[in-house]
Amino acid sequence: MITRKLFFRFPKSEIEKPIVYHLVKDYDLIINIFRARVTDNKEGYMVLDVTGEEESIERGVEFVRAFGVAIDPINKGVRWIEDRCTHCTNCIAHCPTNALHIDDRKTMRVTFTEELCVECLNCLSNCPYGACTSAF
C-alpha cells in the first residue's frame, strides 16, 4: 500500500460525475479529500490523498484521466514560492502539520514539504510576503 497526493483539475463538463465513488468502489482506493471546489465558471479542483496498491492507483489515475481531468503531479493546490519567502518563519506556528518547517534552527530557514500539506490555507492569509499561494 502506498499513498500518493494528487491534484485534479476538472473540465467544465465533468464536475457532476461521481469520480471519487468509482475510485473507492471499482479501484479499491482509500480517499482522503483535503480540499475541493467548483469555481464560478464551472471548473472543478480537488486535492486528495489516494492510498492503495500501486497498480490500483495507476489504474484509478487512468480512469480519472479518461474524463479529461488534468492530474498535475508537480503543481499542487498550495504552493510555496521560495523566491518570495524571506524566512521570517511567521508561518511555522500557524501550520498544523509542519508542512512548513525549519530543518536547521541554527540557520532558521523555512522549507515546505508538500506531502504534509493538508490545504488548510492558514499560510495564505498569514504570510506577510505573499509567498504562499493557492491554485484555486
Place this chain on the structure above:
Amino acid sequence: MKTYEEINRKIETGKAVVLTAEEIIDYVDRKGLDAAAKEVDVVTTATFGPMCSSGCFLNFGHSKPKMRISEAWLDDVPAYSGIAAVDVFLGATQLRYNDPANMNYPGRFEFGGAHVIEKLVAGETVQLFGLSYGTDDYPRREIRTWFTIDDLNQAIMVNPRNCYQNYNVAVNCSSRRIHTYLGILEPYMRNATYCSAGQLSPLLNDPLYETVGVGTAVWLAGARGHVYAEGTQHAPTCDRSPNGVPREGAGTLALTGDMKQMDPEFVRGVSLPGYGVSLSLGVGVPIPILNEQILKRTTVRDKDIVAPLIDYSHDYPEKTGRVLGQVSYAALKTGEITFDGRTVRVSAMSSYGKALAIAERLKDEIRRGDFLLAQPLAPLPRQQSMKGLKITEEPK
C-alpha cells in the same frame, strides 16, 4: 586599543580580520578575549524585519511646462508633497487610495507605500499621478506619467526609526483571534511572535552605544547608508541585564541611504492582515573592535538576551505596563516556549536567515576593502526615557 583610522587602513589594504557576531562567540571562546581583541578588527551585526517608520524622498525633475505638485499618488498610494515643487515623501505604511482597510475585517493590505518602494528598488515601472492649483511660474495642473528609479534625480531612503535594540514577544490571552503588527495571534496564548535577530542584532552587540552613533556607516539593504540621528522613541534608560543588554525595546536608529544602490532582496513590502502595510529592510552594522570591552559585548549569546512577553489583546493596547514574563532568544528560537504550564508555539516576524546572509555579505565587503568604517560625529543619547502622550482638556 585600536583606532578607526588603524582599522580603516587595514580594510583598505585587505588585511582586516572580520567575523560575524555569530562567529565571534566561539572565536573568543577559543582564543581568549585578550588575544582575540588584538586580532579581530570588525564584527558584523545584522537584522532583517519590518520597520514601519521608513520611507523615501523622491525627486522627479521638472516637466515641461513646470508643475508645483501639491498632491501626488504613486501607483495610487498617496505621497506627501508639502515640500518643494517636484519632491515627495513616500511613507512605508501609507495605504493605497480606496484600500478598504479593516472595513472588511481583517483587511488584507495587499499594497501600500512599502510595496511601491519595493517596486522602485526592483527597477519596476511606477505610475505618478499629480495635481496642482497652478501658479504663474508652475502653470501645469495635472500630470500622469510612468517612471522607474533610473528616471529620478534622487531616491533617498530616510527612516526615522529602524533597528529597535530589543523587542516585545507578543501573545494573545483573550478568547478571540487578534491581528497585530506581530502577526496573527491565536487565542488562549496558542502562539507567540518575536521580532529580533537576537545575538546577531546590531544594538544588542553594542548595548551601551559605545561604537554606534550619529554618522556611523551602515549597510542599508546593500547600499552604504548612515545613522543620521537617534531613532524616534530612542529610550536607553530602561531595564537592563547585568551584561548591559536591554530587557525591553530601548535604543533605535534613524537611517538613511541611496535607494538606487539597494538590492531588492532586502527591501520588501509587508502585508499584515488586519493591521496594515510595513516595509521589511535588511540592515548590517559593523562594530569596530576598539578594545576588549567592545569585543566582549559582541560575544553576547541568545541565551543571555531576554525579551518581555506581552499580552497584545489587552496589556499592549491599554498600555497597562504589565509584563507576563521574560523569555530568552535561545528559548524562542527552539520554536516552543512553556509559560504558565502551557506550551506555546513560537515563530518570528524578523528573519534570522536573512540577517545571517547580511552579516556575511557585510563581512565580505569589509574584507575586500569595499566598505570602510565611519567614526561617529556624535554619540547616541545614553540617558533618556520615552514620554507618553497626555490628552489634555484645554490648550496649554
